[in-house]
Amino acid sequence: MKISIKIGDIFVYAFAVVLIIISLTGMYLMGLNNDKRSVVIEVDKSDSYSIEIREGMEPVELRVDAGGGRYNTVVITYEEVRIEEANCPDQLCVKTGAIRSPGQAIVCLPHKVTVTITGVDERQSDIDDIAH
Amino acid sequence: MRKYIVRTYPIVIVICLLLLSILNGCAFGDKEKEHSKNVFALNTWINIRIYAGREGPKILDRAVQRIDEIERRMSITIEDSDVSRINSNAGIQPVKVHDDTFKVIEKALEYSRLSEGTFDITIYPIVQLWGITSEHPRVPSDEEIRERLRLVDYRKVVLNKEEGTVYLQEKGMGIDLGAIAKGYAADEVVRVLKQAGVKHALINMGGNVIVLGKKPNDQPWRIGIQDPRSDGVRRHIAVVEAVNESVVSSGDYERYIEDVYKKTGVRYHHIFDTSTGYPADSGLMATTVVAENSIDADALSTIVFVMGADKGLDIVEQLGNSEAMAVTVDKKIYTSRGFDKRLTVTDEEYEIMP
Numbered sequence: 001m002k003i004s005i006k007i008g009d010i011f012v013y014a015f016a017v018v019l020i021i022i023s024l025t026g027m028y029l030m031g032l033n034n035d036k037r038s039v040v041i042e043v044d045k046s047d048s049y050s051i052e053i054r055e056g057m058e059p060v061e062l063r064v065d066a067g068g069g070r071y072n073t074v075v076i077t078y079e080e081v082r083i084e085e086a087n088c089p090d091q092l093c094v095k096t097g098a099i100r101s102p103g104q105a106i107v108c109l110p111h112k113v114t115v116t117i118t119g120v121d122e123r124q125s126d127i128d129d130i131a132h
Numbered sequence: 133m134r135k136y137i138v139r140t141y142p143i144v145i146v147i148c149l150l151l152l153s154i155l156n157g158c159a160f161g162d163k164e165k166e167h168s169k170n171v172f173a174l175n176t177w178i179n180i181r182i183y184a185g186r187e188g189p190k191i192l193d194r195a196v197q198r199i200d201e202i203e204r205r206m207s208i209t210i211e212d213s214d215v216s217r218i219n220s221n222a223g224i225q226p227v228k229v230h231d232d233t234f235k236v237i238e239k240a241l242e243y244s245r246l247s248e249g250t251f252d253i254t255i256y257p258i259v260q261l262w263g264i265t266s267e268h269p270r271v272p273s274d275e276e277i278r279e280r281l282r283l284v285d286y287r288k289v290v291l292n293k294e295e296g297t298v299y300l301q302e303k304g305m306g307i308d309l310g311a312i313a314k315g316y317a318a319d320e321v322v323r324v325l326k327q328a329g330v331k332h333a334l335i336n337m338g339g340n341v342i343v344l345g346k347k348p349n350d351q352p353w354r355i356g357i358q359d360p361r362s363d364g365v366r367r368h369i370a371v372v373e374a375v376n377e378s379v380v381s382s383g384d385y386e387r388y389i390e391d392v393y394k395k396t397g398v399r400y401h402h403i404f405d406t407s408t409g410y411p412a413d414s415g416l417m418a419t420t421v422v423a424e425n426s427i428d429a430d431a432l433s434t435i436v437f438v439m440g441a442d443k444g445l446d447i448v449e450q451l452g453n454s455e456a457m458a459v460t461v462d463k464k465i466y467t468s469r470g471f472d473k474r475l476t477v478t479d480e481e482y483e484i485m486p
Binding site for chain 1: 383
């Protein structure tokens with residue numbers, strides 16, 4: 001059977017795509033809201049680790065296995081997050097340096113590893129209120 | 133051609149509806165978030181911040197309702213409040229009051245006895261005479277003060293538990309619950325919030341900070357202690373971490389006769405020494421009390437301020453239901469035993485004394 005697409009069809013599909021984007025963005029934003037400040041590490045969009053950043057926490061060093069002997073070593077402290085070492089060819093993730101605030105990310109393209117900070121930064125205000 | 137369109141459209145529509153319902157599920161799901169409300173009551177600004185699901189606004193309304201009730205009963209500016217009726221019947225007859233009012237007066241008298249009259253709700257004739265918080269405050273003569281001071285005596289407040297009545301024995305006497313009503317109201321708000329299942333909340337009642345639970349991120353709340361010499365600027369000199377507690381400060385910096393201060397450098401403020409009839413002058417600029425119950429923190433912050441660092445902090449330690457700090461005019465901070473460890477001083481001009 002021969003398939004021909006009409007203008008109306010394009011509208012319907014475009015409409016569907018727009019809805020999908022709105023839905024996904026909405027879900028993403030909702031997920032971000034009122035969350036604790038956390039580091040989310042994703043490997044090839046399948047594996048995902050989330051570590052909460054707490055005041056007074058011990059520094060965490062994580063060796064992220066990207067498969068086939070490929071790895072990225074992530075160091076997480078209360079102040080900042082960085083990739084300390086990796087055996088990727090371009091070393092861009094290491095050169096990115098430290099990230100600190102929600103919304104920032106480190107990406108290792110060769111290993112398909114992303115390190116992002118999500119949630120709300122409690123450090124933005126040092127105190128919650130003043131007694132007077 | 134026609135067939136193709138008819139076959140495809142339903143599928144597309146179904147997909148759209150599915151995605152929309154997922155979106156709705158997220159947007160209207162009962163996730164906890166911050167709800168906040170400001171009200172003007174008890175002669176001050178009150179902010180209530182809670183973390184709750186979609187019922188948040190209703191819970192806030194209930195809390196505000198409770199504050200309104202307490203205000204209607206205890207306000208000195210509302211003509212038919214319990215307090216106004218008690219005062220206008222001084223030396224005439226006992227007045228039947230609401231349970232709220234009775235409880236607060238009972239507690240106030242308890243603190244009067246504990247502090248041997250330093251804390252005294254019958255200070256009202258003196259408060260009126262100075263009018264510090266009124267539009268026309270003035271420094272009265274010694275004679276006027278002496279005359280009014282005669283009427284200040286908590287032992288002349290007669291409570292009758294069975295009847296639920298309060299009686300002031302002498303004509304001209306009057307009570308003012310300003311140093312304790314906010315504390316009671318805060319405790320009641322916390323009760324309302326707890327009943328509604330709220331786990332995290334911060335209430336600011338005209339500077340009294342009350343926290344329920346920890347922060348939503350499971351950290352203790354960090355409460356700043358106001359700089360008593362910042363000329364009204366909201367800045368802090370120290371920080372204390374609090375969980376399920378009230379942090380209440382009193383001081384000479386909040387309300388005082390400004391033009392007299394500008395001319396003479398003397399700060400006639402709103403916290404009176406019941407033994408002199410003058411604003412308290414115990415060498416302190418400010419005190420802060422941290423207690424589980426806001427009513428205790430409220431009363432004790434005044435008591436420590438009037439009594440001074442030594443005696444005031446002694447009482448706090450004896451009672452054991454609170455912790456406190458006192459800031460002297462030369463910017464030294466004295467604390468009750470162990471409280472120095474909870475305190476982080478953030479202004480280097482101030483120093484914690486051993």
